[in-house]
Amino acid sequence: MSFGTFKKSAISEDITARLLTMIKEGELKPGAKLPPERELAEIMQVSRPSLREALRALSIMNIIEIRQGDGTYVTSLEPELLVEHLDFIFSLSDNTIVELFKARRIVEVGLAAMAAEQITDEEITKLEICLAHAIENVDNHTAFLQADVELHEAIIDAARNPFLKRFMASIYHLGRASRSRTVEIPGVVNQVVEDHQTIVAAMKARDPEKARQAMLQHLNNVETRLLQLAKEDQELASK
16 A cells, blocks of 8 residues: 655645545555654655644545554544535535535436335335324424425435445435525425425325425425525615
8 A cells, every 4th residue: 555755845725635645546545543743744744743733634524533552543434424515515614505505416316216116104104103293293393394304315215226225325414404594495395295295195106207396396495495595685685
């Protein structure tokens, strides 16, 4: 394994980029242990302060884990772990949440159609339970959000595509942050309940096209609310 060498003046960003490349190319796999700091600095021919700064940055991103007294390891690199700190982004910009919905619209609409083709009676019952919980908790945002997430995750499970499920895991982790903002928009909770009722009906009918259209309409509805909120915020800020 070659960590490469740098000029002594190499900055931490160069070291970070090299380590990230090694991880992406599979030279450093999940769970791999890095050489001790002193040894790694000698191998890469960089200063220990620069290396330490690079490792600290990777640790913040949950790409590596620094275990006191044990060493430095590449983490499991699970999507949920890597996006853990991105919730902060959604507190800064409603436009970021809109971009998230665009990503969901591309993938989740297709997943809904796939799910409708092969969903089981047991899975339909689970959707109905999630819907009932949401209706019961329209005034309890925490419980409502949990029911919302569980319904969408149940549809993803019913699609039976491990690759897309893993992909959606990252989006849905971020989605928990965005939902905490969207649920505060007037009228969104009732709209979500109505949309979910339509989606569940399409699933019960096992109609892929109706499921596709219902999910698309649902995401479009919420995105429209978000765009309205962003516009209102801009207008207030300009006054």
